[in-house]
Amino acid sequence: MNKKIAKIAxxxxxxxxxxxxxxxxxxxxxxxxxxxxxxxxVVVFVIYDLSIKDALYVSILRVILIGILRTGLFSIxxxxxxxGALLSVVTMYLVNKITKLSVVGVSICxxxxxxxxxxxxxxxxxxxxxxxxxxxILLISSVVTGLIVGMAAKRLLEYYDNKxxx
Amino acid sequence: MLIKYTIQKVLTYMNKYDIRLIGxxxxxxLLILFFTRKDNNYANVYYNDKxxxxxxxxxxxxxxxxxxxxxxxxxxxxxxIKVMEETSKMHxxxxxxxxxxxxxxxxxxxxxxxxxxxxxDTVSG
Numbered sequence: 001m002n003k004k005i006a007k008i009a010x011x012x013x014x015x016x017x018x019x020x021x022x023x024x025x026x027x028x029x030x031x032x033x034x035x036x037x038x039x040x041x042v043v044v045f046v047i048y049d050l051s052i053k054d055a056l057y058v059s060i061l062r063v064i065l066i067g068i069l070r071t072g073l074f075s076i077x078x079x080x081x082x083x084g085a086l087l088s089v090v091t092m093y094l095v096n097k098i099t100k101l102s103v104v105g106v107s108i109c110x111x112x113x114x115x116x117x118x119x120x121x122x123x124x125x126x127x128x129x130x131x132x133x134x135x136x137i138l139l140i141s142s143v144v145t146g147l148i149v150g151m152a153a154k155r156l157l158e159y160y161d162n163k164x165x166x
Numbered sequence: 167m168l169i170k171y172t173i174q175k176v177l178t179y180m181n182k183y184d185i186r187l188i189g190x191x192x193x194x195x196l197l198i199l200f201f202t203r204k205d206n207n208y209a210n211v212y213y214n215d216k217x218x219x220x221x222x223x224x225x226x227x228x229x230x231x232x233x234x235x236x237x238x239x240x241x242x243x244x245x246x247i248k249v250m251e252e253t254s255k256m257h258x259x260x261x262x263x264x265x266x267x268x269x270x271x272x273x274x275x276x277x278x279x280x281x282x283x284x285x286x287d288t289v290s291g
Contacts, residue, residue: 105184112191133202136195143191151179 008046008054015042015062016069023070034141037111037149043089044107044153049160052093059085076125080118087117103157107150111142206266206281209247211240214276223247223266233275240279247279 019039022028028036039062046055063085067078091113096106115138122131177185211219211231219231221242228250229240235253246264252275259272270279 099183100181101183101187102179102181104180105187108184108187108191136198136202139191139195139198143188147176147188151176154179 004050004054008050008057011042011046012058012061012065015039015058016065018042019062019066020069031137031141034138034145036145037114038152040088040107040110040149041152041156043085044092044103044110044149045156045160047089047092047096047106048103048153048157052089055089055093056086059089079125080121083121084114084117088114102150103154104147104150107153108143108146111146111149112139115139115142205245206283207245208282209242209266210280210282212278212280215278221247231277233272233277235275238272238275238277249279252277 016039018041022036022038043055043059046058060082063078063081064073066081067073067075071077071081088110092106092110095101095109099105101109115135119131119135119138122134123129207223209221209223210217211221211229213231213233219229221229221240223242223245226243227241229242230237231240232238233252237251237253238249239251241248241250243264246266247270248264249260249262249270249272252260252272254272254274259270259275259277262270267281269281270277272278
């Protein structure tokens with residue numbers, strides 16, 4: 001049990017550091033609403049290696065920590081991230097259970113769910129349905145970022161299977 | 167060569183279901199783009215980067231604005247606009263066909279016409 005807690009804590013810190021490093025690189029933050037989401041590598045890893053409960057812990061705690069460190073707790077962008085992260089974890093879990101998609105496909109589905117969650121929050125907060133027109137752009141970027149994150153997660157899982165890090 | 171190598175490398179990470187998923191998502195994106203496409207209903211005429219006239223393209227009418235070299239005549243018909251007459255050497259902007267998208271530039275007259283959709287303006291705002 002203690003070993004598991006230590007593992008989750010370590011993975012959480014890795015995901016926070018990845019999210020922070022990503023927010024320092026301007027290239028990944030040029031278009032509002034679109035970012036690479038390197039922290040999701042860890043979330044994908046946790047879904048495959050541990051369980052959905054742990055994945056929810058990791059992603060909710062990451063959103064709260066990033067909120068404290070960068071964007072400000074309970075700001076609008078905090079809720080964007082929170083709803084997006086929750087939807088993406090649940091979607092990735094279900095897709096992994098139901099379909100035969102590999103890590104890359106699961107990660108793409110997670111990214112798409114994240115985008116749709118953001119659109120829903122934006123509609124609620126701004127009470128403007130026209131934001132739906134932003135969806136195609138977000139979907140295209142989701143496919144690209146989901147692909148990159150999924151490839152990285154696949155390499156991580158292969159490496160983890162071969163060698164015992166812990 | 168590099169692109170081919172990259173695509174091959176990326177494909178080694180995926181199985182056939184992933185490729186199908188990406189295909190389905192791309193089709194959905196295209197469908198959304200196709201069904202939400204709207205024709206522009208306003209033409210904005212700029213002189214010296216200042217908006218001088220906003221034309222409703224649903225009304226067929228002729229307009230004339232003051233350009234740098236004199237009067238520029240515009241005509242609206244069937245939701246499209248065309249520059250009918252202007253004073254310049256090469257007549258680049260009056261050679262542009264009837265249009266409701268893109269941009270019409272008349273450099274000697276310092277006139278720029280672009281298009282907007284009023285319902286969509288709230289998204290960028």
